[in-house]
Amino acid sequence: xxxxxxxxxxxxxxxxVPILLAVSVLLFCVLRALxxxxxxxxxxxxxxxxxxxxxxxxxxxxxxxxxxYLIWLVDALHGDFGRSIQFRRxxxxxxxxxxxxxxxxxxxxxxxxxxxxxxxxxxxFRVRGTVLEPLTDxxxxxxxxxxxxxxxxxxxxxxxxxxxxxxFTGQVAPDLPAPRITGxxxxxxxxxxxxxxxxxxxxxxxxxxxxxxxxxSPTIMRVLRSxxxxxxxxxxxxxxxLRGLSEGHILIKHxxxxxxxxTLTLAGVQFGILFSGTLLVxxxxxxxxxxxxxxxxxxxxxxxxxxxxxxxYCVVVLMINTVxxxxxxxxxxxxxxR
Amino acid sequence: xxxxxSRSLRSPRVLIALGMILCILLCAIFAGRIAPNDPSDQNLLxxxxxxxxxxxxxxxxxxxxxxxxxxxxxxxxYGARTAMLVAxxxxxxxxxxxxxxxxxxxYFGGTTDWIIGRLVDIWMSFPPVxxxxxxxxxxxxxxxxxxxxxxxxxxxRFCRVLRSEVLIVTRHDYVSAARLLGFTHWQAIAREVLPAxxxxxxxxxxxxxxxxxxxxxxxxxxxxxxxADQAAWGQMIADARQYVYQSPWNLLLPAIAIxxxxxxxxxxxxxxxxxxxxxxxxxxx
Numbered sequence: 132x133x134x135x136x137x138x139x140x141x142x143x144x145x146x147x148v149p150i151l152l153a154v155s156v157l158l159f160c161v162l163r164a165l166x167x168x169x170x171x172x173x174x175x176x177x178x179x180x181x182x183x184x185x186x187x188x189x190x191x192x193x194x195x196x197x198x199x200y201l202i203w204l205v206d207a208l209h210g211d212f213g214r215s216i217q218f219r220r221x222x223x224x225x226x227x228x229x230x231x232x233x234x235x236x237x238x239x240x241x242x243x244x245x246x247x248x249x250x251x252x253x254x255x256f257r258v259r260g261t262v263l264e265p266l267t268d269x270x271x272x273x274x275x276x277x278x279x280x281x282x283x284x285x286x287x288x289x290x291x292x293x294x295x296x297x298x299f300t301g302q303v304a305p306d307l308p309a310p311r312i313t314g315x316x317x318x319x320x321x322x323x324x325x326x327x328x329x330x331x332x333x334x335x336x337x338x339x340x341x342x343x344x345x346x347x348s349p350t351i352m353r354v355l356r357s358x359x360x361x362x363x364x365x366x367x368x369x370x371x372x373l374r375g376l377s378e379g380h381i382l383i384k385h386x387x388x389x390x391x392x393x394t395l396t397l398a399g400v401q402f403g404i405l406f407s408g409t410l411l412v413x414x415x416x417x418x419x420x421x422x423x424x425x426x427x428x429x430x431x432x433x434x435x436x437x438x439x440x441x442x443x444y445c446v447v448v449l450m451i452n453t454v455x456x457x458x459x460x461x462x463x464x465x466x467x468x469r
Numbered sequence: 470x471x472x473x474x475s476r477s478l479r480s481p482r483v484l485i486a487l488g489m490i491l492c493i494l495l496c497a498i499f500a501g502r503i504a505p506n507d508p509s510d511q512n513l514l515x516x517x518x519x520x521x522x523x524x525x526x527x528x529x530x531x532x533x534x535x536x537x538x539x540x541x542x543x544x545x546x547y548g549a550r551t552a553m554l555v556a557x558x559x560x561x562x563x564x565x566x567x568x569x570x571x572x573x574x575x576y577f578g579g580t581t582d583w584i585i586g587r588l589v590d591i592w593m594s595f596p597p598v599x600x601x602x603x604x605x606x607x608x609x610x611x612x613x614x615x616x617x618x619x620x621x622x623x624x625x626r627f628c629r630v631l632r633s634e635v636l637i638v639t640r641h642d643y644v645s646a647a648r649l650l651g652f653t654h655w656q657a658i659a660r661e662v663l664p665a666x667x668x669x670x671x672x673x674x675x676x677x678x679x680x681x682x683x684x685x686x687x688x689x690x691x692x693x694x695x696x697a698d699q700a701a702w703g704q705m706i707a708d709a710r711q712y713v714y715q716s717p718w719n720l721l722l723p724a725i726a727i728x729x730x731x732x733x734x735x736x737x738x739x740x741x742x743x744x745x746x747x748x749x750x751x752x753x754x
Contacts, residue, residue: 293717
């Protein structure tokens with residue numbers, strides 16, 4: 132089985148290369164079509180025309196577009212993604228310092244979305260045929276209509292502003308030092324033995340992660356329910372009933388196991404969207420992740436930084452898809468035969 | 470199709486959703502007549518006034534004022550116009566591009582299908598929010614730019630889902646029969662394939678309208694939306710966020726407006742999906 136998964140990952144990586152190249156060309160074209168001049172932006176406003184021209188020449192902006200792209204590509208392959216105009220730092224290192232916080236938030240949100248989604252899906256399926264069915268159905272559609280940034284605002288308002296229960300700005304209390312070892316604050320605080328920082332980081336993570344998780348749970352709920360419906364048409368469910376197993380046992384041990392496959396595929400697609408959903412939640416909670424950096428870069432037309440972050444999002448989404456596909460092979464014996 | 474349509478119109482979800490959408494649409498169309506004040510008129514003497522029924526409220530501003538003393542109710546009503554314009558034109562544009570490519574891809578197959586498929590792959594490896602933000606940097610702010618950005622991002626939704634439907638429909642005998650009768654490929658697509666994919670298309674449009682409303686709100690919230698001169702719900706939320714302690718109403722009201730609009734489109738999409746899709750309608754789910 133490891134061989135099959137290995138082959139699958141290898142095949143995915145081979146197809147990922149042309150996709151990433153195409154994405155980088157697309158990004159490059161969109162960003163070069165902008166009516167902003169990166170050379171003029173990286174000089175003080177008092178710079179003369181000659182100075183700007185010299186800077187343009189230095190940055191390679193006077194060369195033809197395909198040549199500019201190739202220069203960028205060669206640099207990028209060497210790990211140099213260009214300097215951010217507003218922060219005057221290597222944009223690659225800026226992304227590297229913010230990415231762990233975003234991954235941490237996305238993972239926490241995914242766990243919450245999975246718990247709520249699976250719980251809700253099983254509940255919705257359990258009440259099928261009763262008076263509660265149309266009600267749960269309606270609730271799931273209404274939940275589907277609340278995007279993550281509305282959840283973010285609602286939770287901030289209720290638990291932060293009104294009830295003062297949880298903190299709602301930043302990643303950790305401002306008076307605590309944030310240790311940096313791996314970049315993942317939860318892990319780093321434990322590694323350095325600072326339980327107080329760990330707890331503070333957890334508290335700060337709750338609202339953003341729940342907001343994001345809540346926004347993505349209804350889709351999981353609905354797919355799990357409809358996969359359960361499909362599974363219940365199969366003979367083995369009837370068989371299990373004839374063997375005298377309880378409904379709860381059938382649902383969890385037999386139906387859920389098989390219904391989880393299509394749910395997992397969807398969860399994978401959702402995780403890609405959820406990962407980009409961190410952007411708004413980060414903005415709302417001033418959470419120091421990649422999304423906040425992106426919005427900052429976009430507002431200041433910081434082209435090298437936008438390009439690097441855009442590419443990073445694509446790489447992460449492609450990686451998530453690969454992981455989900457491998458998981459699918461691991462869980463579905465039918466796919467292992469080939 | 471006609472029977473499916475009448476079945477849809479008997480579904481309570483579809484009726485409720487259509488009723489809600491009609492109300493919002495009326496607000497959007499007659500914004501100039503309904504709104505009690507000019508949405509961009511600033512009254513610096515009445516900043517952050519609460520709704521009229523609360524102590525300190527001013528009857529001239531039924532839902533209070535924002536941080537610049539602008540009438541919240543009027544801005545909500547004009548915001549409905551922005552949201553509806555974006556929902557309508559963005560989903561229409563995305564639908565046209567996406568469904569044309571889907572039909573070409575699914576009907577002709579082969580190399581064409583492969584090229585369009587890879588194009589969709591590349592597009593979809595961008596998370597939609599990120600792609601629309603990057604496009605807005607390139608396009609600049611404004612209502613038409615928001616619509617264009619949503620079209621450029623979301624045509625893939627239509628393309629991918631419809632293509633598999635076209636693939637199934639094209640294999641039916643009646644499509645080959647139409648070709649034998651001397652229909653050109655384009656006639657066969659327009660007269661035989663399209664009517665069969667139409668129910669799915671209508672459902673997708675309704676769901677896309679919900680997405681367009683959310684994306685417009687997100688872009689306006691981040692400050693890359695319709696621009697400062699137009700009222701938009703996302704912008705109202707961004708503005709109210711800074712004064713959440715003084716006037717929570719300003720945050721809640723546009724949030725409720727977004728929720729109701731998106732819920733109406735989702736409810737419509739769900740109702741249509743159940744009643745228009747023959748397979749789903751028969752299984753009673």
